[in-house]
Amino acid sequence: MPYNYDDQNIFAKILRGEIPNDTVLETEHTLAFNDIQPQAPVHVLVIPKGPYVCHDHFALNASDAEIADFTRAVGKICQMNSIQPGEGGEGYRTIANAGSDGVQEVPHFHMHILGGRPLGRMLSK
Ligand code: AMP
Secondary structure, eight states: OOOOOOTTSHHHHHHTTSSOOOEEEEOSSEEEEEOSSOSSSEEEEEEESSOOOSHHHHHHHSOHHHHHHHHHHHHHHHHHTTOOGGGTOOOEEEEOOOTTTTTOOSSSOOEEEEESSOOOOSOOO
């Protein structure tokens, strides 16, 4: 079944300015803001401004400019939070949940950046 973007999802509302967010970075094609229920000292959500449901939808349909902008934004947020393991930081984890098996709650592609404490193993079960 093709992707059907629901423009009433909460991140679409954030992008339209209908509900507030705690922005940490905004670029031409990307917005990053703090997760409302942080699970680590650093918990930032990075989203494209375009209407993409999940990572593969974005990866296969977004323009090169959107993908480059998004990827650079992820790097900048790691830099801003001093979590880059190659630059003296202690590391981090990126997560992009997709669909029902991935337990994606908000159907607008978003990448979680988590850091600031040891995060444990990737999956608990
Ligand atoms: P996921 O399960 O990957 O879809 O994660 C959705 C994330 O969005 C969760 O970590 C929520 O805490 C977060 N979230 C939901 N609503 C908001 C909001 N209004 N502002 C910031 N983060 C939110």
